[in-house]
């Protein structure tokens with residue numbers, strides 16, 4: 001119940017089930033325009049370089065001060081892959097190559113779908129970018145699991161590290177079930 005006003009005419013909306021529908025929607029009480037709310041897509045990228053994984057330290061809430069793979073909300077006009085590449089560029093100032101789909105993670109309780117890619121660093125350069133205070137390569141055994149920002153990232157990284165031992169990477173679709181005590185951890189803000 002987040003929407004208060006019609007984005008077409010500015011009049012107040014009311015949450016109700018429109019005729020012919022079976023779900024509650026934000027319906028404008030003046031022009032009858034229906035504002036549908038749908039899941040948001042987050043694109044993320046696990047980046048490997050010389051047997052290490054590149055993480056960025058967040059400077060923004062939620063989970064400021066915690067590490068994460070580059071990730072963020074998809075923008076209009078981009079594809080999932082180009083969204084992930086853009087997030088890498090913004091958060092760790094890096095370019096990536098050999099990009100492959102790795103996983104699709106549903107966070108139903110937060111109405112989010114996270115698309116994870118895996119990739120390799122192009123060249124040697126990376127650095128902390130916007131919304132990041134540090135960028136660092138971690139050997140798998142040195143990843144600070146208790147300082148990672150989001151369970152979805154932990155889930156993806158754990159499988160990545162497992163699968164990279166044999167080099168047999170798979171693509172999986174998984175549901176991330178939220179512990180309600182940690183609910184606010186799943187609110188990844190959109191990157192401006």
Ligand SMILES: [Zn+2]
Pocket residue numbers: 006007008009010011028029030031032033
């Ligand atoms: Zn309206």
